[in-house]
Amino acid sequence: MRLQNKVAIITGAASGFGEGVAKRFAEEGARVVVADLNAKGAARVAKEIGDNAIWTQTDVSQRSEFDEMVYAAKSAFGRVDIMVNNAGYTHRNGDMLGVDEQTFDLITAVNM
Numbered sequence: 001m002r003l004q005n006k007v008a009i010i011t012g013a014a015s016g017f018g019e020g021v022a023k024r025f026a027e028e029g030a031r032v033v034v035a036d037l038n039a040k041g042a043a044r045v046a047k048e049i050g051d052n053a054i055w056t057q058t059d060v061s062q063r064s065e066f067d068e069m070v071y072a073a074k075s076a077f078g079r080v081d082i083m084v085n086n087a088g089y090t091h092r093n094g095d096m097l098g099v100d101e102q103t104f105d106l107i108t109a110v111n112m
């Protein structure tokens with residue numbers, strides 16, 4: 001159990017890599033915060049993990065929601081040891097010059 005007593009936040013954890021990381025961390029003894037825009041998916045993943053998980057509906061591009069996520073982690077588990085900034089967004093494959101400014105700004109806000 002390499003992560004015994006560690007507390008981890010995983011963003012974008014309602015599916016894909018993030019879901020896998022959250023479940024694996026829990027198997028290794030961590031208590032995890034399953035954070036995602038997708039509340040239904042985050043709730044499902046946290047339920048599947050069990051007592052060592054909570055979930056939050058969080059848009060990581062919004063500072064206030066990010067702060068609420070950290071607050072929820074500290075309230076439930078006392079501290080944060082590990083932050084996995086997995087949530088990501090990108091444009092569809094295609095010509096870079098075809099990416100409009102709104103899409104570019106969204107990519108930057110979510111990924112950074």
Ligand SMILES: NC(=O)c1ccc[n+]([C@@H]2O[C@H](COP(=O)([O-])OP(=O)(O)OC[C@H]3O[C@@H](n4cnc5c(N)ncnc54)[C@H](O)[C@@H]3O)[C@@H](O)[C@H]2O)c1
Binds near residue numbers: 041
């Ligand atoms: N799949 C790949 O081949 C690949 C390759 C390189 C990098 N990545 C990166 O790995 C990460 C996960 O990829 P994946 O394939 O598991 O993707 P995915 O689409 O399965 O999962 C991404 C998750 O992030 C969530 N999300 C999106 N925007 C969010 C936001 N603003 N706030 C909170 N959550 C948000 C989505 O709801 C989703 O649950 C991403 O950052 C992606 O860019 C993926």
